[in-house]
């Protein structure tokens with residue numbers, strides 16, 4: 001089995017690729033925003049790249065650091081895809097996200113709708129940077145005949161996530177806040193109205209599906225990886241509160257953003273290829289994530 005380079009190997013998804021064929025590195029060894037460093041890393045006879053590295057965050061951090069979200073992701077993706085081409089790496093999977101779709105578009109979200117309009121303002125810098133990875137992959141297919149691919153996961157959660165309260169995604173932020181509220185006997189404050197709907201997929205499921213995409217997916221269009229099950233933020237809060245045995249007060253801070261109201265995806269493409277794939281149920285995935293965090 002040849003060497004597969006995993007970028008973002010310490011992160012939420014990257015850390016779930018287990019096997020001797022996977023090569024990891026830390027951002028201290030290579031800053032993927034730096035072209036020279038990226039080329040040096042990629043010039044090592046890799047057979048494939050699973051590109052998970054990105055500057056990511058929840059709605060708060062996406063709204064507060066748009067310049068960094070744009071620049072870091074544009075540099076990382078451009079360097080990774082160009083260095084893979086330059087050093088004849090045959091296979092690459094890059095990560096988009098269901099949050100990069102247009103805000104005003106006919107639901108459900110399908111792979112052909114990525115560029116049909118502006119993304120939600122709360123994370124438009126991130127969304128446009130990610131969309132350019134799709135443009136670059138298509139351009140390299142047309143000019144160089146490369147069959148690089150990209151996956152479009154919904155919100156991902158699991159162990160080893162970024163649990164930072166201000167900049168993390170909703171699930172890890174709420175787990176961390178609920179832990180503090182329970183331990184210090186203070187209220188648990190939730191952002192927004194709780195009404196927005198989200199789809200969540202467990203990180204271990206994303207890794208399994210991405211491995212399949214790397215070795216077996218041949219279409220030259222991105223593929224959505226999601227459960228297509230919408231859940232409200234309020235429902236997420238209820239499950240986390242129950243699993244963490246929080247008995248205190250829950251407070252809703254309506255001064256905080258709701259972000260996009262919903263982004264319902266259509267997962268029929270992945271299901272047509274893997275009809276028997278069993279997604280980890282949300283309750284089970286949250287239980288495992290909370291146990292890891294505690």
Ligand code: GFB
Pocket residue numbers: 056057058059060062097098099100122123126154155156165167168169170171173174177189190191192193194196198233256257258259260
């Ligand atoms: O994961 P999240 O921050 O980002 O979820 P998005 C935001 C939703 O959760 C909003 C509510 O409706 C928030 O009001 N929420 C409630 C909270 N409490 C909290 C909290 O303590 N922290 C956070 N963060 N949210 C992301 C994109 O959008 O989707 C990313 O910004 C990424 O780029 C991800 O692609 C998949 O789900 O709104």
